[in-house]
Amino acid sequence: MRRGEKVMTYTAEVLVYLKEGVLDTQGKAVKQSLQRLGFQDLEDVRVGKYIQLRINAENEEAAKARAKEMCVELLVNELIEEFDIKVVDRPCGPQS
């Protein structure tokens, strides 16, 4: 943490995926439905989660590190899931 940096609110976007090899029943059902709708070119579907965190931090890296801690402690079950974190310095979604 560098001195003099101002705390601001960052947005961390967390994507949670089911690991390869973990049965994704939702993904399978969605795939069947899409194929029934005529999307024969569809190869596979995996359904995951999107979590948006607003974090007060000194800089982007610090915000990302906190988001990672939150993933490990609660948001992600690492036996069955993997995650990616993207941090931006503004709100995301419809309001931005």
Add this chain to the structure above:
Amino acid sequence: MRAAVVVFPGSNCDRDVIHALRTTVSADTETLWYESSDLPKNIDLIVLPGGFSYGDYLRCGAMAARTPVMKAVRRFAEKGGLVLGICNGFQVLTESRLLPGAILANQSLTFICRSCTVRVERTDTPFTLGCRENQVLEMPIAHHEGLYFLPDEEISRLKKEKRVVFRYCGPDGELDDSHNPNGSLDNIAGIVNERGNVMGLMPHPERASEKILGSDDGTLIWNSLRIWLEKGGR
């Protein structure tokens, strides 16, 4: 027997468990609020009941597993205390890593609420010592997430260590896909930890603890615990 039944926000089988424990084995039973970090003195058994703790948000049992009471439950289990997780309670035990694995959505993607039969795979645990080897018990299941999952290499270890206590089966104990209600790996319905003092299962013994409910096979579990404790099990 002195038992405590944990109540999380969204638990809904706590009273049934208390009723079953009191009526079948005259257990001295009290409730334990999820915010408390101390356990009542001299308890023999903690039950994590079924229900929808925290609305099943994020992952079933995930938030309940990180409440203050679960820290106390972990200490209790580490000292050899008996812990039983039923349905959502089983999910809380896997989420808190007191038991291995994860419990995923049923293969059918539907909520399944019906009676089922399970085969007793071990009779040397505190929870099943009153059962016969391969005895078939009838108990209801009621869940949307009941598919027991473990990565390949870990499931073979679990089986080698004989940690599977109940398997879904047919009326005569036959193990096949047609008698696997939720797609659980290897028909697994209940497991224990290495030491054998923590068990989780998806079927509800408390809903099968008197004949008028259609089955009283669940009493075998309460009675096993009673016998174990009378023999000075811990």
